[in-house]
Amino acid sequence: MKVIRYSILFSMLIMFSQCAQDIPDSVVITFPEITLNGDAVLIIDAGDPYVDEGAVAFVGDDAVDVTVANPANPATPGVYVTSYSAQNAEGFFANAIRTVVVLDPNPSAIDLSGQFNRGPGRPVNTITRISDRLYMCDNAGGAFADGDPRNMAFMFYNVNDAAIFIPFQENVSESGISVAGINDGTNRIIDQDNYEWSLNASAAYGTFVRVFFRI
Numbered sequence: 477m478k479v480i481r482y483s484i485l486f487s488m489l490i491m492f493s494q495c496a497q498d499i500p501d502s503v504v505i506t507f508p509e510i511t512l513n514g515d516a517v518l519i520i521d522a523g524d525p526y527v528d529e530g531a532v533a534f535v536g537d538d539a540v541d542v543t544v545a546n547p548a549n550p551a552t553p554g555v556y557v558t559s560y561s562a563q564n565a566e567g568f569f570a571n572a573i574r575t576v577v578v579l580d581p582n583p584s585a586i587d588l589s590g591q592f593n594r595g596p597g598r599p600v601n602t603i604t605r606i607s608d609r610l611y612m613c614d615n616a617g618g619a620f621a622d623g624d625p626r627n628m629a630f631m632f633y634n635v636n637d638a639a640i641f642i643p644f645q646e647n648v649s650e651s652g653i654s655v656a657g658i659n660d661g662t663n664r665i666i667d668q669d670n671y672e673w674s675l676n677a678s679a680a681y682g683t684f685v686r687v688f689f690r691i
Contacts, residue, residue: 520577555575557575589604598619617677
């Protein structure tokens, strides 16, 4: 019986030794890092000279290739979100984005200045025209009464009489809210008397689409 027990123990030791050999040494993965060259947001007029400054990426000390998607067309007005990506040998990605706003240089056919709200009895959002395609609003959410510290006042662009662009802006309310438009195609001018936008602001503001009507 001792011989059998010793044989079983010896077999177990061999199996453990084989399993230990199958366990790889600790694997160290170096993740890629990517950095934009130039600004993350650019606003130009269609026809202006524009060269994408690109991005650089490294895995440790080694430079790696950067893939670019949706490059801006400086000849055609619109909002372009250009993405840059790089990966390491293990397939892990790093990403960066640049937003290029190409404004229509022609005089706008639409003037959004005036008073708007989201329906009868709702608070008023007053829009002031700063220049042909740049505006200021004083109650962007159209939800809170005048004087509420959560009311946001910020600047936005009429890109091409169709798209609206809201750049990131800090402390646009008395309560310290920062804001940026969500560039998913919902920030748009419907016509002279109607527009809609979705905002990335804070817990006080949902990201749903808000539709405004001229009063």
